[in-house]
Structures are given as C-alpha cells and as structure tokens.
Amino acid sequence: MDKIKRYTPPSTDPWLPLQEFTQARIALGRTGSSLPTEQLLHFNMAHAHARDAVYAELAVDKLTDDLKVFELVILQVKSMSANRAQYLQRPDLGRLLHPTSAEILTPYGEHPADISIIIADGLSASGINHHTAPLLNKLIPLLQAQGLVIGPICLAEQARVALADHIGHALQAKLTIILIGERPGLSAADSVGSYLTYAPRPGLTDDARNCVSNIRPGGLSYKMGAQKISYLVQQAFSRQLSGVGLKDEEGLIER
Amino acid sequence: MGYQHTVRHHTYKFADLKILLAKATPYRSGDALAGVAAQSAEERVSAQMALANVPLKNFLNEAVIPYEDDEITRLIMDGHSAAALYPISHFTVGELRDWLLSEQTDGPTLEKLTNGFTPEMLAAVSKLMRNQDLIAVAKKREVVTRFRNTIGLKGRLATRLQPNHPTDDPKGIAASMIDGLLYGSGDAVIGVNPATDNAGTIANILNLIDEVRQRFEIPTQSCVLSHITTTLDLVNRKAPVDLCFQSIGGTEKTNTSFGVNLSLIAEAYEATLALDRGTIGNNVMYFETGQGSSLSANAHHGVDQQTCEVRAYALARKFKPMLVNTVVGFIGPEYLYDGKQIIRAALEDHFCGKLMGLPMGVDACYTNHAEADQDDMDNLTTLLGVAGCNFIICVPGADDIMLNYQSASFHDALYLRQTLGLRPAPEFEAWLMRQGITDEHGQLSALKQKEIWQNFDRLWIK
Structure with a gap:
C-alpha cells in the first residue's frame, strides 16, 4: 500500500466570522463527524483547568502572607467535611463548622467587630488563591472608610456559603462577607463569588444573602466587585437587613 | 404494611413501600444525602428481592405520598386505568420485568398498557433492571x-x-x-x-x-x-x-x-x-x-x-x-x-x-x-x-x-x-x-457549506 497523504481538517468553518458575536464554541470544523484534533485538545485543556480548580486546595501560607498588610488577625477554620469527595457529595457537611474551629473562634466573640471576612475554597480554590488579595486591596479600604471595624479574617477549608453563618455567629459579627470559589466553567475556572449576610446565625437560607458573582479579571473587575460589595454593606447596615430586601437596588451602582 | 427478606439468618424489614423502593434503588449519592439509601449492598439486594415479590395491585392501595397531601398522588390515583392494567394486574414486580423483556411483549402491547402503569410501578421494576434491560425494553416503545x-x-x-x-x-x-x-x-x-x-x-x-x-x-x-x-x-x-x-x-x-x-x-x-x-x-x-x-x-x-x-x-x-x-x-x-x-x-x-x-x-x-x-x-x-x-x-x-x-x-x-x-x-x-446541508446519505456536504453560509450571511447583514 502506498503512503496515505496527510489529512489536516480545517479547525474552522466558513462561518468563522460569527465568532465575533459569541464566546460559544462555533465553527469548529470537523473530520468526519468528529472534532479536529486541535479543537479536541483545546476543549480537553479547558476541562482540565476546571477539574484542577475543583480539586485545588486553599493556599493557606500564601494567603496568610498576602493578607499581612491589613494587620488583621488571621484564623484558619474548616467545615465538617473531611475531604473533597465528601465535600462534593455532602454539601450539608460543608455548611457546618468543625468543633475545633468553633473553639478557635469563640474567644474572639467576646470583642465583636462589625464585619467578619471569610475566605473560602468553595468549588474553585484556584480562583480564591489568585483573586483574594487584589480584591481585598480594593475592598477593605472602602469598608474602613465607612468607619466599620473588621474582625479576624477566617481562611475556611471545605466550605460552603452557609458556613459563614456559623463563623459570623461565633464571632458575634454584625455582618459577614464570604469570598468563595464559584463552580468552574469551561470558559472561566477562577471566578470568585461574594455573599454578604446581615445578622448571621445558623439556619439562614439564601434569601437572607446578597451575592456579587463572577469576580475575576475578564469578568467583574476587582474594583467594580469591591464597589458593589461595599455599596451592599452600606445599605445592609443602614437598613439592618440583607437579602431579598436589598436586591432591587443592586443595579444602582452599575453605572 | 411491611415487607421483608431474609438472607443468611438475617431478616431485613422494610416498613412500607416508600422505604422498600428507596432501599432497592441502585446506589446514587442523592439517596445517601437524603438518608434513604440502603446501608449495605446486602440490604439493597434484599430490598430488590422483596420488591420483586410485591404484587402490582399493592401500588394502587399504598401511596408513597398520601393522597390528601399531594396533588400529584391524586393525579396518579384518579387518572389510573384499571382496565388498561387488567391484562397484567395479577403480576408481581419481578414478573413484570420478566414479561417486559420477553419476545412476546411488543411496542403496541406496551402502548395499550400506558394508562395502567403508575409511576411507582415503573420505578419499582426499573430498580430490578440492568442498564441492558432498560435499553432493550425502552427500544420497543415508540412514542411519536x-x-x-x-x-x-x-x-x-x-x-x-x-x-x-x-x-x-x-x-x-x-x-x-x-x-x-x-x-x-x-x-x-x-x-x-x-x-x-x-x-x-x-x-x-x-x-x-x-x-x-x-x-x-x-x-x-x-x-x-x-x-x-x-x-x-x-x-x-x-x-x-x-x-x-x-x-x-x-x-x-x-x-x-x-x-x-x-x-x-x-x-x-x-x-x-x-x-x-x-x-x-x-x-x-x-x-x-x-x-x-x-x-x-x-x-x-x-x-x-x-x-x-x-x-x-x-x-x-x-x-x-x-x-x-x-x-x-x-x-x-x-x-x-x-x-x-x-x-x-x-x-x-x-x-x-x-x-x-x-x-x-x-x-x-x-x-x-x-x-x-x-x-x-x-x-x-x-x-x-x-x-x-x-x-x-x-x-x-x-x-x-x-x-x-x-x-x-x-x-x-x-x-x-x-x-x-x-x-x-x-x-x-x-x-x-x-x-444542501446534507446529502442523501445524511453526510454533511462539505463543498456546499460555503455557499449555504453565504445564504445565511445575507440574513445576517440585514
């Protein structure tokens, strides 16, 4: 048999110009009915980033170092979830504070602060490891300018959003802000979400929170994210509530 | 009404149909999260064995969610056709599986039974079926x-x-x-x-x-x-x-x-x-x-x-x-x-x-x-x-x-x-x-794609 000529299918289709209008994976080309090798591997890499993000760990040492500049107490806490596999299958455990962590927090509750900031791995520690310091660099000055006292910063592992209720309650904080890694997508595996809750206590549900999501370069910028959070904090303190009651005005700071 | 199965001198008891169905379900994380899954592989198969012996008629007398509490239960019970179920109403769940898979059971027969099946009957039989069984029976049933x-x-x-x-x-x-x-x-x-x-x-x-x-x-x-x-x-x-x-x-x-x-x-x-x-x-x-x-x-x-x-x-x-x-x-x-x-x-x-x-x-x-x-x-x-x-x-x-x-x-x-x-x-x-997007064999027509796109392109420019 003679040598077979190489076949390199075009990794594109004639309607490639439509890519101008969407990030969707259009005009990928094909070989037979399958993806060309180049496109297949692009996809695999995006999924690899997402998978690595889900299994990434909170970089406690690096974050502790990064956050020194704020001269705040930094505490390390964890949920009742023992590992990632359990975290993924039992979200309820990720919402409960481990007793040893409760012991660490309780003494600080004797001198309550206005705000407790919680840095949580969630579903993408990658996002948190990258974006926490630059985001807090913008956010903390805005909060301090409101005259608010910020309590210890908690680094929380295997954490779900509602873990902040237990932490805030133990610290007797008036409000919690939790920065948490969002579920990775193929286009972005490092988005940070921020939820704030006024009068945190165990048993609250999502309608008691306000959310600012997709914080990352290429999504909502650090500056915009910090402004949104700061605005919501201000509103929460002035109206002494958070959640659905604040929701309507979120749009006001879009401009 | 209770159900049970004994294996190696141990009797597994299942207080009602709801519990039996849950314990008989092939393992999945959601049932474990809900706390309704079987505690061991043996308990799961025991539940399946008990479920195989449950007469289909039981499903008409025992609702998994009470009739008074839930409009879906009322829809199921009130909408059930005893006449449609009649030909197989004397079956157990296990017998239903055997019958579904047999050569004599074809699409038109299954179609006639449609309003005789309750969701719980079908859920039950599916729990006794392998992936292969689920494919083989579903393939018989055309819904157009x-x-x-x-x-x-x-x-x-x-x-x-x-x-x-x-x-x-x-x-x-x-x-x-x-x-x-x-x-x-x-x-x-x-x-x-x-x-x-x-x-x-x-x-x-x-x-x-x-x-x-x-x-x-x-x-x-x-x-x-x-x-x-x-x-x-x-x-x-x-x-x-x-x-x-x-x-x-x-x-x-x-x-x-x-x-x-x-x-x-x-x-x-x-x-x-x-x-x-x-x-x-x-x-x-x-x-x-x-x-x-x-x-x-x-x-x-x-x-x-x-x-x-x-x-x-x-x-x-x-x-x-x-x-x-x-x-x-x-x-x-x-x-x-x-x-x-x-x-x-x-x-x-x-x-x-x-x-x-x-x-x-x-x-x-x-x-x-x-x-x-x-x-x-x-x-x-x-x-x-x-x-x-x-x-x-x-x-x-x-x-x-x-x-x-x-x-x-x-x-x-x-x-x-x-x-x-x-x-x-x-x-x-x-x-x-x-x-001209595909040819008579269902293959995409590569040569014509550009031409077709230009057709769409006109729409775009407008």
Whole structure:
C-alpha cells in the first residue's frame, strides 16, 4: 500500500466570522463527524483547568502572607467535611463548622467587630488563591472608610456559603462577607463569588444573602466587585437587613 | 404494611413501600444525602428481592405520598386505568420485568398498557433492571409526537438546538443557531434558555427564531424556556410561542418551589393550544425534569429521587407534550456523583418516561464538579441512540456558555446518526437535503457549506 497523504481538517468553518458575536464554541470544523484534533485538545485543556480548580486546595501560607498588610488577625477554620469527595457529595457537611474551629473562634466573640471576612475554597480554590488579595486591596479600604471595624479574617477549608453563618455567629459579627470559589466553567475556572449576610446565625437560607458573582479579571473587575460589595454593606447596615430586601437596588451602582 | 427478606439468618424489614423502593434503588449519592439509601449492598439486594415479590395491585392501595397531601398522588390515583392494567394486574414486580423483556411483549402491547402503569410501578421494576434491560425494553416503545415535524419514529434521532448566550444577545444566539443548523441540528426544537425572565427580552428571542424559521422554511418548532407564567403572558400577547415550557417535579411541594401547579399548567396548555401554530400536530408542551429536584427543594417526603422523577412524568403526560427530557447530570454530584450514576439514571428516566407514554429525550450532561467527562457522555449518548431515545440536547462544542455545563455537541449528534444509522425527523431531513446541508446519505456536504453560509450571511447583514 502506498503512503496515505496527510489529512489536516480545517479547525474552522466558513462561518468563522460569527465568532465575533459569541464566546460559544462555533465553527469548529470537523473530520468526519468528529472534532479536529486541535479543537479536541483545546476543549480537553479547558476541562482540565476546571477539574484542577475543583480539586485545588486553599493556599493557606500564601494567603496568610498576602493578607499581612491589613494587620488583621488571621484564623484558619474548616467545615465538617473531611475531604473533597465528601465535600462534593455532602454539601450539608460543608455548611457546618468543625468543633475545633468553633473553639478557635469563640474567644474572639467576646470583642465583636462589625464585619467578619471569610475566605473560602468553595468549588474553585484556584480562583480564591489568585483573586483574594487584589480584591481585598480594593475592598477593605472602602469598608474602613465607612468607619466599620473588621474582625479576624477566617481562611475556611471545605466550605460552603452557609458556613459563614456559623463563623459570623461565633464571632458575634454584625455582618459577614464570604469570598468563595464559584463552580468552574469551561470558559472561566477562577471566578470568585461574594455573599454578604446581615445578622448571621445558623439556619439562614439564601434569601437572607446578597451575592456579587463572577469576580475575576475578564469578568467583574476587582474594583467594580469591591464597589458593589461595599455599596451592599452600606445599605445592609443602614437598613439592618440583607437579602431579598436589598436586591432591587443592586443595579444602582452599575453605572 | 411491611415487607421483608431474609438472607443468611438475617431478616431485613422494610416498613412500607416508600422505604422498600428507596432501599432497592441502585446506589446514587442523592439517596445517601437524603438518608434513604440502603446501608449495605446486602440490604439493597434484599430490598430488590422483596420488591420483586410485591404484587402490582399493592401500588394502587399504598401511596408513597398520601393522597390528601399531594396533588400529584391524586393525579396518579384518579387518572389510573384499571382496565388498561387488567391484562397484567395479577403480576408481581419481578414478573413484570420478566414479561417486559420477553419476545412476546411488543411496542403496541406496551402502548395499550400506558394508562395502567403508575409511576411507582415503573420505578419499582426499573430498580430490578440492568442498564441492558432498560435499553432493550425502552427500544420497543415508540412514542411519536407532532407539531411542524414528526419526532420519535423508529430509526430517527432528533436534536434540540440550544443556542444559549450569557446575556441573551440576539446576535450571539443567532450565531450559535446558524452553527447548529449548518451541522444538521434543530429538529426537536430550537430552544433557548434565557438568562433573564424579562418578557420583552424573551419576545425578542422568539421573534428572532421565528423569523429565521419562516425565512428558510425550516420544518421545526421553537421555544424560549422561560417560566410558564412569562410564557402565558406572551401567549396572551400573541407572541410567536410554538411550545410552552416548564420545569416540573414529582411532588406538589417541588412544583410549588418552581412556582407552578396543575391548574396553572393546564391554563398555559389551553392558551398555547389555542394559538394553533402547529401544522401537522398539536403537541404544544415541553417539560424538563431531573432526578434530585425534589430533594433539592426539600420536598421529597422521604421518597427516593428516581421514584420522585417518574411521578413527574404523570404530570407531564396529562398535557400530551411534544418533548420531555431529563436534564440528567445538570443537578450536580450530590445527587448523581459520577459518570456511572449519571448514565444509569438517564437510562432509567428514558425507560420509565417511554413506558409512561412520553416522547422522552435526554440532556446527556455534566457539571465540572461531577466525576464525569466527555467519555462518559459518549457512552451515554451511544446507549441512548441504541435505546431509541427521541432526542438529545446539543450545544456548540458541547459547552453551554450560559448555564456553565457540558452537554452533547452538534458533532456528537452527527456521530450518533452516522454510527448507528439514525436519521433526523423526516420533514427536517428533507429540508436539510433541500438546503444542501446534507446529502442523501445524511453526510454533511462539505463543498456546499460555503455557499449555504453565504445564504445565511445575507440574513445576517440585514
């Protein structure tokens, strides 16, 4: 048999110009009915980033170092979830504070602060490891300018959003802000979400929170994210509530 | 009434049918999360052995959620046809499995039994079946629906073209839609999940799809998957609504959490029907379901997630839907942990849906925190193709940039059609050939693609 000529299918289709209008994976080309090798591997890499993000760990040492500049107490806490596999299958455990962590927090509750900031791995520690310091660099000055006292910063592992209720309650904080890694997508595996809750206590549900999501370069910028959070904090303190009651005005700071 | 099974001198007791069904369910994370799963492999098989001996008649006397508490239970019990069940009413669950698989049991026979089956009977028998069994029996049962084309015929596999965009940008949606059409997708429906539930935005998307459909005379239907109250509003304003969509669950409380109930769905059904937009049929509803939704809404009453799922099909079939699909892997690993659990659940849903008489499709999908990948989806879509699934969901490059999950791609649908010898809906297939998108063998016509695109391009410039 003679040598077979190489076949390199075009990794594109004639309607490639439509890519101008969407990030969707259009005009990928094909070989037979399958993806060309180049496109297949692009996809695999995006999924690899997402998978690595889900299994990434909170970089406690690096974050502790990064956050020194704020001269705040930094505490390390964890949920009742023992590992990632359990975290993924039992979200309820990720919402409960481990007793040893409760012991660490309780003494600080004797001198309550206005705000407790919680840095949580969630579903993408990658996002948190990258974006926490630059985001807090913008956010903390805005909060301090409101005259608010910020309590210890908690680094929380295997954490779900509602873990902040237990932490805030133990610290007797008036409000919690939790920065948490969002579920990775193929286009972005490092988005940070921020939820704030006024009068945190165990048993609250999502309608008691306000959310600012997709914080990352290429999504909502650090500056915009910090402004949104700061605005919501201000509103929460002035109206002494958070959640659905604040929701309507979120749009006001879009401009 | 209790059930039990003894093995190696140990007697496992199951206090009622609800507990027995849950313990007999092949393992999945959601039932463990709910605390209703069997505690050991032995207990699970013991429950299956006990379940195999339960007479079908018991299912008519023992509701898993009380009649007084739940309108889905009332729908199931009040809508049950004793006459339809009569030929097999003396069977046990185990005997039902044997009979379903036997050569003598064919599609037309199963069709006659449709209104005799309750969701719980089918959930029960599915728990005794292997993946192979679920495929073999589902393949017998053809469920055909019509609107502007015919979906569900044997030897056909349709696709929902899902051109979502994170900000509902019309040009972004149109770009993905054109990509899908040029890859031969879109016969089940061109269906967009909107990012907002704003009626004006949704009307714009409906008008966009309708314009493309009319301009190119595409024999298909469109849908924007907004909340049913929004759709009802648009129907009343005479927007071009082909199919009326709603997510539904298998308990009244689940549906309350979705903001719907039977009478609201009935109202939307009647209103959509009255638009009379179908050309060859009047199946106007589109429902999505998925195991785990009741647990997620804290509305499961201790019933296992698969039984809850099949109960949703009782609601769906009341409204003669054009399309129903389970969004099987979307809900996350706390309900279906990995590829194995997702694949099994999809085959169960497809089997139970078909025997309930539904035009069952599947969104073969997963999120990035599930232990699954494209290989798992290849396995699943291939199995679904073999099982005679009515349609699958397709998004550009398998990546939904709005909902942030992976489903099948237009390429995947081509692979299935080519490999398994499946064809699009007949009217759509003829259109693809007329346009020159595919040839008479169903192959994409590479040479003509540029020319066809230029045809679409004119639409674009306008």
